[in-house]
Each structure stands twice: as C-alpha cells, then as structure tokens.
Amino acid sequence: MFLNSADADFDTQFAQLLTMKREDSPDVDAVVAEIIADVQSRGDAAVIELTSKFDRMDLTPETMAFSREEMDVEIAKVPADQRAALALAAERIRAYHDRQLPSDESWEGPHGEMLGWRWTPVEAAGLYVPGGLASYPSSVLMNAIPAQVAGVERLVICAPTPDGVANPLVLLAARLSGVDTVYRIGGAQAIAAMAYGTDTITPVDKITGPGNAFVAAAKRRVFGRVGIDMIAGPSEILVIADKNNDPDWVAVDLLSQAEHDESAQSILITDDAGFGLAVANAVETRLETLERREIAGPSWRDFGAIVVVRDMDEAVALSDRIAPEHLEIACENADVLAARVRHAGAIFIGSYTPEAIGDYIGGPNHVLPTARSARFSSGLSVMDFVKRTTLARMTPEALKAIGPAAETLAKAEGLEAHGLSVRARLNRLNEQ
Amino acid sequence: MFLNSADADFDTQFAQLLTMKREDSPDVDAVVAEIIADVQSRGDAAVIELTSKFDRMDLTPETMAFSREEMDVEIAKVPADQRAALALAAERIRAYHDRQLPSDESWEGPHGEMLGWRWTPVEAAGLYVPGGLASYPSSVLMNAIPAQVAGVERLVICAPTPDGVANPLVLLAARLSGVDTVYRIGGAQAIAAMAYGTDTITPVDKITGPGNAFVAAAKRRVFGRVGIDMIAGPSEILVIADKNNDPDWVAVDLLSQAEHDESAQSILITDDAGFGLAVANAVETRLETLERREIAGPSWRDFGAIVVVRDMDEAVALSDRIAPEHLEIACENADVLAARVRHAGAIFIGSYTPEAIGDYIGGPNHVLPTARSARFSSGLSVMDFVKRTTLARMTPEALKAIGPAAETLAKAEGLEAHGLSVRARLNRLNEQ
Numbered sequence: 001m002f003l004n005s006a007d008a009d010f011d012t013q014f015a016q017l018l019t020m021k022r023e024d025s026p027d028v029d030a031v032v033a034e035i036i037a038d039v040q041s042r043g044d045a046a047v048i049e050l051t052s053k054f055d056r057m058d059l060t061p062e063t064m065a066f067s068r069e070e071m072d073v074e075i076a077k078v079p080a081d082q083r084a085a086l087a088l089a090a091e092r093i094r095a096y097h098d099r100q101l102p103s104d105e106s107w108e109g110p111h112g113e114m115l116g117w118r119w120t121p122v123e124a125a126g127l128y129v130p131g132g133l134a135s136y137p138s139s140v141l142m143n144a145i146p147a148q149v150a151g152v153e154r155l156v157i158c159a160p161t162p163d164g165v166a167n168p169l170v171l172l173a174a175r176l177s178g179v180d181t182v183y184r185i186g187g188a189q190a191i192a193a194m195a196y197g198t199d200t201i202t203p204v205d206k207i208t209g210p211g212n213a214f215v216a217a218a219k220r221r222v223f224g225r226v227g228i229d230m231i232a233g234p235s236e237i238l239v240i241a242d243k244n245n246d247p248d249w250v251a252v253d254l255l256s257q258a259e260h261d262e263s264a265q266s267i268l269i270t271d272d273a274g275f276g277l278a279v280a281n282a283v284e285t286r287l288e289t290l291e292r293r294e295i296a297g298p299s300w301r302d303f304g305a306i307v308v309v310r311d312m313d314e315a316v317a318l319s320d321r322i323a324p325e326h327l328e329i330a331c332e333n334a335d336v337l338a339a340r341v342r343h344a345g346a347i348f349i350g351s352y353t354p355e356a357i358g359d360y361i362g363g364p365n366h367v368l369p370t371a372r373s374a375r376f377s378s379g380l381s382v383m384d385f386v387k388r389t390t391l392a393r394m395t396p397e398a399l400k401a402i403g404p405a406a407e408t409l410a411k412a413e414g415l416e417a418h419g420l421s422v423r424a425r426l427n428r429l430n431e432q
Numbered sequence: 433m434f435l436n437s438a439d440a441d442f443d444t445q446f447a448q449l450l451t452m453k454r455e456d457s458p459d460v461d462a463v464v465a466e467i468i469a470d471v472q473s474r475g476d477a478a479v480i481e482l483t484s485k486f487d488r489m490d491l492t493p494e495t496m497a498f499s500r501e502e503m504d505v506e507i508a509k510v511p512a513d514q515r516a517a518l519a520l521a522a523e524r525i526r527a528y529h530d531r532q533l534p535s536d537e538s539w540e541g542p543h544g545e546m547l548g549w550r551w552t553p554v555e556a557a558g559l560y561v562p563g564g565l566a567s568y569p570s571s572v573l574m575n576a577i578p579a580q581v582a583g584v585e586r587l588v589i590c591a592p593t594p595d596g597v598a599n600p601l602v603l604l605a606a607r608l609s610g611v612d613t614v615y616r617i618g619g620a621q622a623i624a625a626m627a628y629g630t631d632t633i634t635p636v637d638k639i640t641g642p643g644n645a646f647v648a649a650a651k652r653r654v655f656g657r658v659g660i661d662m663i664a665g666p667s668e669i670l671v672i673a674d675k676n677n678d679p680d681w682v683a684v685d686l687l688s689q690a691e692h693d694e695s696a697q698s699i700l701i702t703d704d705a706g707f708g709l710a711v712a713n714a715v716e717t718r719l720e721t722l723e724r725r726e727i728a729g730p731s732w733r734d735f736g737a738i739v740v741v742r743d744m745d746e747a748v749a750l751s752d753r754i755a756p757e758h759l760e761i762a763c764e765n766a767d768v769l770a771a772r773v774r775h776a777g778a779i780f781i782g783s784y785t786p787e788a789i790g791d792y793i794g795g796p797n798h799v800l801p802t803a804r805s806a807r808f809s810s811g812l813s814v815m816d817f818v819k820r821t822t823l824a825r826m827t828p829e830a831l832k833a834i835g836p837a838a839e840t841l842a843k844a845e846g847l848e849a850h851g852l853s854v855r856a857r858l859n860r861l862n863e864q
Contacts, residue, residue: 082844085837092834096547099539105531114781115528115795120774122808136845169844205808224663227808231656249856255849291848338823342552349546349825354853357826360838363547364822376554376637376659378820388810390796391770393781394789402524405517406792412514412601413568416723417687421786424681 001305002280004273005314017305018321018372022234022263025213032217035188036196043198050189055131055162059184061200066171066182075175077168086137086169089361090176093141096363097149100382106391111398116391121151122227124202125385126194127179128209129170131160131186137173138359142366142380143208143229144177150385155179156204158194160186191218195226206385208367229380233370234263237355238324238344240315241279242331243272245351251282253328253354258299259292265303267322269315271331276306316340323374326355345374396429433737434712436705437746449737450753450804454666454695457645464649467620468628475630482621487563487594491616493632498603498614507607509600518569518601521793522608525573528795529581532814538823543830548823553583554659556634557817558626559611560641561602563592563618569605570791574798574812575640575661576609582817587611588636590626592618623650627658638817640799661812665802666695669787670756670776672747673711674763675704677783683714685760685786690731691724697735699754701747703763708738748772755806758787777806828861 003013038046044061052058066074078086106116127143129135140157147155157174159167161184174182183201185193191211197203207219208229219228237257241250254266270276283300287293309315316337319327323343330351331337338347345368348355359366367380394402403422410418435445470478476493484490498506510518538548559575561567572589579587589606591599593616606614615633617625623643629635639651640661651660669689673682686698702708715732719725741747748769751759755775762783763769770779777800780787791798799812826834835854842850 081840085840085844088834088837089841092541095541099537102534107531109524109527109795113794117796118771123774133846138841138845224803224805227805246856246860249853252849252853252856256847256853259847259849286849286852292846296849335825339550341821342555343819344821346822346824349823352828352831352857353824353826354857356842356847356850356853357831357835357838358822358824359850360841361834362545362824362826363541364549364824368822369819371656373656373659374819374821376819379822381820383815387775387801387806387808388813389773389776389806390778390790390800390811391781392778392785392790392794392796393767394785394794396784399784399789402520402793403789405520406789408513408517409521409570409792410788412517413570414565414724415688415691415788417684417691417718417728418788418791420718421681421684421688421788424678424684425784425786428678 002276003305004308005310014307014318020303022265022303028213028217032188032214032221036192036218036221039189039192039198040196044200047185047189047193047198050187051185054187055160057161057164057184064183064185064200066184071171071175071182074166074168075172078172082169083172086172086176089138090141090145092361092363093145094149097146097382100146101149102383102386109398111401112395113398114391114393117388118391119386119388121153122206122385122387123152124154124204125152125206125208126204127155127157128190128207128211128215129157129159130211130215131162134210135159135167135170137167137169138366139210140170140173141177144174144179146365146380146382147385148178150382152385154204156194157182158185158190160184160190188214188218191215191222195222208380208384229367229384230369230373230377232367234265235260236265236324236370237326237328238267238269238319238322239328240269240312240319240331240337241275241328242270242312243275244332245275245330247275247278247282248286249351249354250279250330251286254279254283254300254304255286255290255296256354256356257326258296258304259290262295262298263303264299266300267305267307269307269309269318271309271311271315273308276308280306312337319344323372325368325370325374326358328353328355343374345369345379399425400429434708435737436740437742446739446750452735454697454735460645460649464620464646464653468624468650468653471621471624471630472628476632479617479621479625479630482619483617486619487592489593489596489616496615496617496632498616503603503607503614506598506600507604510604514601515604518604518608521570522573522577524793524795525577526581529578529814532578533581534815534818541830543833544827545830546823546825549820550823551818551820553585554638554817554819555584556586556636557584557638557640558636559587559589560622560639560643560647561589561591562643562647563594566642567591567599567602569599569601570798571642572602572605573609576606576611578797578812578814579817580610582814584817586634586636588626589614590617590622592616592622620646620650623647623654627654640812640816661799661816662801662805662809664799666697667692668697668756668802669758669760670699670701670751670754671760672701672744672751672763672769673707673760674702675707676764677707677762679707679710679714680718681783681786682711682762683718686711686715686736687718687722687728687732688786688788689758690728690736691722694727694730695735696731698732699737699739701739701741701750703741703743703747705740708740712738744769751776755804757800757802757806758790760785760787775806777801777811831857832861
C-alpha cells in the first residue's frame, strides 16, 4: 500500500489503514468457559486430562512442575553464547525496571491531618509462556523481572511442553528472573489453575503473559478474580524516516515485525517519495531470501504501507492517529520529534536503534499496547505488580474543620449514616 | 454473624465469610451487545430512541448535551452550604491528586545510550454518572479531578436524567472539575456512544465511573476499543477496633457502608468480645431510626460480621485475607498496624477518621477496589489518565556492545529479520 498525503483521497485511504481488520478472533469463549468450570470443580484431575488431550503429555500431580534437577538438565543444554546473551539482557532489563519502583508519600494537611499512600507488591504472580514456536525466553524476562523488582513473593510460570519438549532457554530465563516454579501446563486450563488453584497449584493474584485465543479468552474470564495484563493483539511497527537512511536498514526493521505474524503490521512514513520507493524495493529483495518469508510476505502485502508526507510535522500527526506499539524515528531532530509524540508504546530514536534492540536487550519492556491502545494504556512495568493503598488520619482539629462539609454532602446524597458517622464525633468534640 | 478466632470451626466460618456471594449479576450481556451494535450502526438516532424508551426523555441531537445556560439555571439551585462544601471537597481532592503526577525520566546507559520514559495524558475521557438515587456529586469529583490533574484535554460526562430531572449538584461538580460537556444520556447506549462516537458525540479514549449491570457489561464489552477503570462490586468496610472506642462511633461507621446497598458488607474485627457485643447492640439501636434502615438492615443481617480475635496481629492477618476496600484502624498503635497491612484499598487511621471523610472530603480517591481485588489493584488516581511511552536511543558504541547479544537471542527464537536489523548496522559500523 503506497499512500501520499498530497493525494485527494488520502484521508479515506489513511482511515482505511487505521481501521483495517487484521485479526479474526475465533469465538472460543464457550469452550473456555467449560474448561475453566472443569478445572474449578475437578482441579488437578481436569488439568492432567486436558494436558494429555491437548499437549499429548501425561502428567501426575508430582510431575506437573519441573523439579530442580529436571531444570538443571535442560538448562545445561543452553549454549554459552545464548547463556551470556540472556544474562546481559536480564541485567539491562533489571536495571531499567529498578527505576520504576514508585515511592510512598505522606504529608501533613492544613489541619494537622496525615494524608498519603503506600505501595505494596502483589503477593503471587503467574506468568503464561506459550509453547512451540511462540515460546520466547525474552518474554519470560520481560514479564518476570518487573514482578521480581516489584517484590512479588511467589512467581510461577505455566509453559506447556507439547509432546514433552521443553525449551531450555525459557527455563534458563525463568531461573535468571527469580521464578519459583515452572508448571508444564498450558491453554485455558493453565489460566484457570493459576486463578482458582488446584491441590497442586496455589492460586496467584495476577496473571500476565501472551497466549493464543484460548489463553486470551480465559484471561478475560478470570479478570476480576485475579488481575491480568493487557490482551495483546498482533504486533505493529511504524518507522518515521527521512532520506538520510539506508533503505535496507528500514526494510529489515519493517520485516522484523512482519515476520512475527501474518497479521502483524509494518508502516513507513517518509517525507521523500523516492526513499519510500527504495525501501519498498529493499523489502522485496530481503523477502526473496528471508527464512520466515511465508509469514513476513503476506503480512507486508496485506497490511504493510508506505506513506509519503509533506513534512515531518505531518508524520508526527499521523503517527499519533496510529498510536503505534513500536515507533522508530530516524531523521534529523529525531529527539525533538520524539518529544512531540503523544501516543506510542515505545519510541526508538535514531538510525542505530532498531526495534529488535528493544525486543531483547535495550532495557525497556517489550510487552506494549497494540491496536491503538497506546492512546490509553502503557507497556508492562513494575507498576503492574504493585498496588497503592491510600492513607488518611484526621486529627480532632481536622475533623472539626472539614467534617461539617462531609456531613452536608452526605445529606445532599441522602446517605444519613455517612453524616452520622461524622456528627457523632463532632458532637463529642464540641462537648469538650 | 459473630465469629471468634478461638472457636474450633473458625477457619471454616471465616472462609465462608470470604467467599460469600453477595451479588447476583443479572446476565444482560445479550441485550447490551444489541444496544452497542445499534449505537454503532445508527448513532444519534439509536441513542435518542433508547433514551426515550428507558429514561422517558425526548432528546434531539441539539438537546443531547446541557447548554451552558441550562447548566447555569440548574447550578443556581444549589444551596450555599452545599456549594461551599463541594468547593472544599474539590480543593482537597485536587491537592491530594496533584501529588500523583508521575515524572518523566531519562538517563545515560553504560555505552552512552539514552534510556527513559515519558508520560502523556489520555486525550479524551468520558465519565459515567448514574441517574436517580445513585447520582453522586462526590463521584463526579473523584473521577473528573484526577483526569483534569492528568491533563486530559477533553472531559465529558454522560448522566441520564430520567423523566428530565437533572441533579444540580452533579452539574456543579462537573463545572468545578473542568468537565467540558454533560450529555443527558445513560445506560449501555451512553457507554457505546462514548466508545464509538456518534455525529453528536465525539468518541473518548477512556471511560470511567460507576453504573448498573447494563453499564458494567457495556464497559466490559468496549474495553480494548477504549480504556476503562475497574468494574466495581458492592461496597465493603472493615473496622479494626479495640475496646477504647465508642461502640456507637463504630456502629455508624459500619452502617455507613451498609446503607449503600443491600449487598454491601460491614465487618468489625476486635480483640475484645465485650466491645464486639456493645457494637452489635449499638448497630441495632441505630437501625431503629436510620432513614435507610430498609437497605442497611438487610445488608448488616445478611453480610455483616463481628470477628473476635486474640490480638491485633491476628486482626491484621485476617484483614489481609479480606483485602478490604475500606479499612478503619482505631486502636493503640494504629499507625504501626496500618504500616503492616498489605492489601487494602484505603486505610483510615485513628478514631477521628470515619470512612465517610474519605468518601467526600479527605482528599484520597473514593473509587476503590472491591471484592478482594485490593490484592492486585489500586483505587482510581491520576495514573489512570496517563500512559507511559518508553524511550531508547542507541549510540553506535552501544549497538556494538549489546547488538550481538540481541542477534544471538533473535536467532535462538527463530526470528531472522530481528537479527538482520541489528546485523545490517553492525556490518556498516565494523567497516568504518
């Protein structure tokens, strides 16, 4: 799709790009409701049966979790270069997230009253890690490290092992990020087990992590019983680049999203039509040999776009309408432009910051809001694993000063006992 | 319900108290789905028809919102004492929430790279205010002021006016907290209109505020398209008090929750059985004359509880299992106990801090997590109206230092283009 903001029908075309339906979520809600009810009523037995059915894997309550020795054996298989890379990633992600810990506050109000708030960690969190091709060790770090930094006491993972095949790098990532237990279970049954508990699995308070349609539907259903992170849609990248870039660099950046999923979306906005064309050509060239061309090709063909604009001001305005999950800005004054962006999950600034750096090793979290939800939500962070308790302590003087106003408002709202709870105290204070 | 932790069956009884089903949510999902689809396809016409049907109120696109003059007329009806009380409440709520604005951060990493994040406000927020008896001006302040403090540009309210009856104090609260437009519409149709927009109503990015089962179901359905706050359940209070309290004060505090709703829950935990009995008697005495005894009575009878414990350590442990929305602590060393509480929406410390102070005028928000969700979530705050964009800018040196690790991990995850996006740049840098 090649758009030019100077064209007469640009607005229509851009609106189409914005509202393009990229994902057909199969309606699995009825199946998921059944699975959850089954796990609630039969516990371990249901989890074991469903794992046998879906993952062709026979478990017992005793083998549901990896033992320490089993993990050691798997982890020993990880080659040294991967081990070092994962350790560096964990270190940088931890350093970034360490700065996100919010601070408690308390202060004195005008009448000697104390006001403030206090943050406490969620007690137990469960992280879902998909099986098979989408079993990403980087996602383990991105979910578990913020929880660990927050001070979550008990951190568990559910990661299915279809046909018994484990992912050693996932297990290493779990160990590096303070995970206590890794269960070999997946799907809606894993979400239900973490939300409601079974004899073997102690329930958690918060569930995060990506998953297929069944996992997403299960998370929606258990929301309220436990906290959940976002329900992520297919990945997206928007690159804003001027002609002073290597078209091939931008092409591989676009393809690094496209290779995730046929419904991923990659968009380039540039102020130079010639550069846009050069990138389009570079994408085609790269697609000829790319390992995942069967995925990246359809994604680029169906949802990719190159948008030519008059100037970079227009680029920023269009970017805010897209509210991209990932935004690369590679042009003159990239910092200035970045500071003007209002809606984006993450911004990668300058030609030496390909988005893949953010996926693995930069430090910021790679779990980010998709499908324009950066308009109202943020990526995963330490804040997802803490919660705030507000504090207030009135002095008699404070109650005398502000109590009557509370009483007035309670009366206006027809809530007599609210007023009485203030009045009972004021009467005593006035007697004194 | 009178429990004693020394009793043999206490654990069973306490577990029953925890899992007591207080709310039967009617299944209105099918009706709500139809209403949302109708508003999506017919816009204003659907909203007008549904308002006529449910609120017996005939609107046109022109009269859907209150005009400035109409608001002036309504607001002029507010008595002076209510006006002053609301202004004081707004001032104190604003002062508290002003301190919640998060700050942007950026720093230099070990290789000269820039890392950080930036907060931006949600552009437009919509606040739902129920009609009739539950139309609370205090809730307008508690929802709108955090949005205003966050810097939300456009703030609208949907507040149904059944039979054309407006609530002057709600309109005054809207004006005091920077609301731009108040629409006379309610129910699922109002939520749909704010999420999807109509010719008259520009869509918003975030919807907050309480509502009935239809409103709650509609919020769940539009979640993802827009952000929402929590889905609140019936209100709860837990009072921890020793015998050095006036039983009547504690009784009215318990009733101030009970009067909200027949499914509200009020619990006292005390280390003195005699005091517990005195409070039980004081509740009965107050119930004889309480205006809302037809609501508070059944709530106290069906869901109220007095729990006698051995000591205050036990009280805190049980409180954490309840994870109460509101927690009052009125005993010796109340501050020390408060500091040890891990799960509570809001804590009111000392005998002079009845929870009603927090509902109206204390400063902290009164929109708080119910139904044990304080284990994993927080009350409404400025944070609900801002979102974080993470930032990263690599230098060539940084890319050289950490790029190879990203490449290694990309390969391990089978994502070739991710690795290529790093490799293409490293190759150039290595040539130089």
